Amino acid sequence: MIRRAGRPVRMIVMDLCHTRPATWHDAPMAQSTRTLGRSGIEVSALGMGCWAIAGPWAERQTPLGWGAVDDEESARTIRRALDLGVTLFDTADTYGAGHGERVLGRALAGRRDEAVIATKWGYTFDERTRQATGADASPAYLRRAVRDSLRRLGTDRIDLYQLHLADLPVSRAQALVGTLEELVADGLIRAYGWSTDRADRAAAFGQDAPRATAVQHSLSVLRDAPDLLNLCEKYDLASISCGPLGMGLLTGKYHPASTLPYDDVRGITSGWLEWFRGGRPAPEWLRRVQAVRAALTADGRTLAQGALGWIWARSGRAIPIPGCRSVDQVEENAAALALGPLRPDHFAEVERQLAALRAAALREVDRPYWPSPMLPTARP
Numbered sequence: 016m017i018r019r020a021g022r023p024v025r026m027i028v029m030d031l032c033h034t035r036p037a038t039w040h041d042a043p044m045a046q047s048t049r050t051l052g053r054s055g056i057e058v059s060a061l062g063m064g065c066w067a068i069a070g071p072w073a074e075r076q077t078p079l080g081w082g083a084v085d086d087e088e089s090a091r092t093i094r095r096a097l098d099l100g101v102t103l104f105d106t107a108d109t110y111g112a113g114h115g116e117r118v119l120g121r122a123l124a125g126r127r128d129e130a131v132i133a134t135k136w137g138y139t140f141d142e143r144t145r146q147a148t149g150a151d152a153s154p155a156y157l158r159r160a161v162r163d164s165l166r167r168l169g170t171d172r173i174d175l176y177q178l179h180l181a182d183l184p185v186s187r188a189q190a191l192v193g194t195l196e197e198l199v200a201d202g203l204i205r206a207y208g209w210s211t212d213r214a215d216r217a218a219a220f221g222q223d224a225p226r227a228t229a230v231q232h233s234l235s236v237l238r239d240a241p242d243l244l245n246l247c248e249k250y251d252l253a254s255i256s257c258g259p260l261g262m263g264l265l266t267g268k269y270h271p272a273s274t275l276p277y278d279d280v281r282g283i284t285s286g287w288l289e290w291f292r293g294g295r296p297a298p299e300w301l302r303r304v305q306a307v308r309a310a311l312t313a314d315g316r317t318l319a320q321g322a323l324g325w326i327w328a329r330s331g332r333a334i335p336i337p338g339c340r341s342v343d344q345v346e347e348n349a350a351a352l353a354l355g356p357l358r359p360d361h362f363a364e365v366e367r368q369l370a371a372l373r374a375a376a377l378r379e380v381d382r383p384y385w386p387s388p389m390l391p392t393a394r395p
Contacts, residue, residue: 047100047352049334051131052228052253054206056174058131060327061352062103062336063096063345064257069106069115071278072145079147080111081340082279086118088341093122095342097129099349105231105255105336107135107179108164112145120169127170133229133255134168135179135210136160150180152187154194161203176204177231177255181211185219192224199226208252214242221250231255234333235265236311236325236365237303238289247332259326259335260319262290264304267318269296303372310364311357320351325365328356 049060067081068089093104104123106115116134123130136157139148151160164173176195178188188209198204208229209220220227230247234240234256247254260266262281275282275294282294290300304318311321319337326335339345357365 047355048102049253049332051103051175051206051334052208052247052332053251054175054226054228056131056205056228058103058334059101059352060334061101061323061348062105062133062255062334063093063101063348064336064338065093065104065106065115065119066110067338067340068092068118069111070118070145072109072112072114072140072147074147077283078278079109079280080278081281081338082276084340089118090122092339092342092345093119094126096339096345096349097123097126099346100352101345101349102129103131103133103334103336105133105257107138107177108160108167109135109138109140109147109179112140112147113142113163113167114145116164116167120167124169131174132168132170133175133177133231134164134173135177135231136164137179137183152180152183152191154191157191157194158198161198165203172202173204174206175229175255176207177229178207178209178211181209181213181216183216185216188216189219189223192220192227196225208255210255210257212240212243214246217243217252218246218250221246221252227252229253229255231257231336233258234326234329234335235259235261236307236322236369237261237265237300239329244330244332247330252332254330254333256326256333256335258290260322260337261300261304262288262338264290264296264300265319265322267304267308269301271296271298271301303369306368306372307365310361310368313361313364314354314358316351316354317347319347320354321357321361323348323351324354324357325362328359328362 047060048057051058068084069080070084071080073079104119106119108116137150139151141148195207206226206228208227209217210231211217212232217230230252232240232243235258244254273296281291308318312318323335326333337348
């Protein structure tokens with residue numbers, strides 16, 4: 016039995032039938048928990064992303080992690096999240112080349128039934144060398160990967176198992192559904208989904224996969240995803256919102272002169288990593304953060320809490336999973352649960368500011384970065 020997380024908060028849900036900002040209306044009293052799509056699994060309205068605590072790994076010389084981490088602090092962070100009512104923990108087998116799953120499993124020892132574990136498969140790696148080695152979308156690899164994840168996590172079931180290959184052709188993904196259904200029948204997984212920003216991929220699972228229950232995709236105040244949110248509404252899927260704080264930009268701690276170290280994935284230049292370029296925050300995104308800061312913090316929230324409140328206001332299906340590397344970070348994020356979604360007037364002001372920026376971007380040199388950056392072909 017999954018523990019109820021937190022106390023009731025008043026939440027207002029947007030009409031997801033329109034891609035423009037929706038009309039606000041009174042909604043029933045809601046809980047600080049949400050249902051994970053059509054699975055019926057109850058989770059906290061806020062999750063914790065575990066990419067950043069997985070430690071170093073790389074593809075040849077290119078880092079894919081967030082630098083060195085303290086595993087003991089990571090475990091304390093996970094347990095503190097549980098104490099504060101956060102029950103959903105999202106990781107992937109490739110994070111840290113298996114190390115991330117081991118850290119999460121050890122941290123949840125003795126408290127497994129309080130947590131909902133989401134992990135991913137599809138990318139291959141060498142645990143010994145911590146090197147990414149490619150990808151494998153075969154049913155045979157799926158069966159091997161799920162058992163390896165169960166062993167590293169120290170558990171007998173995975174609550175949400177997600178395909179990590181964002182651009183896999185639909186036909187190849189659909190060929191995995193039979194195996195996934197068998198894994199559900201065997202009790203190894205409870206539900207499954209796809210981690211992808213491509214609506215056609217997510218729709219394929221939503222239409223045809225009986226126990227598909229979620230799509231994990233990018234969503235933040237800086238990067239809306241109306242097509243995917245509408246799709247989640249249509250097919251009764253949860254929106255697992257990754258990047259809700261813009262990989263740190265929406266914490267407010269970065270400025271134009273900030274530099275990320277080379278062993279941090281944000282410190283490299285990559286086609287799929289839009290928020291940072293050449294190890295520095297992208298200036299066009301810093302301008303947008305500054306533009307919405309006042310509206311996001313108008314009721315006393317921190318910037319990060321305001322960004323999370325925007326997501327809850329945007330969609331009743333969205334579950335943001337900000338990454339946390341310390342107890343302080345998870346405490347700040349979890350405090351947003353008591354604050355709930357942004358007030359309608361603050362949400363409207365954010366949308367007004369963003370509308371002006373979108374129009375300006377059509378005339379400025381940063382036009383290629385708004386509203387459609389390069390979609391990833393492969394990413395962690």
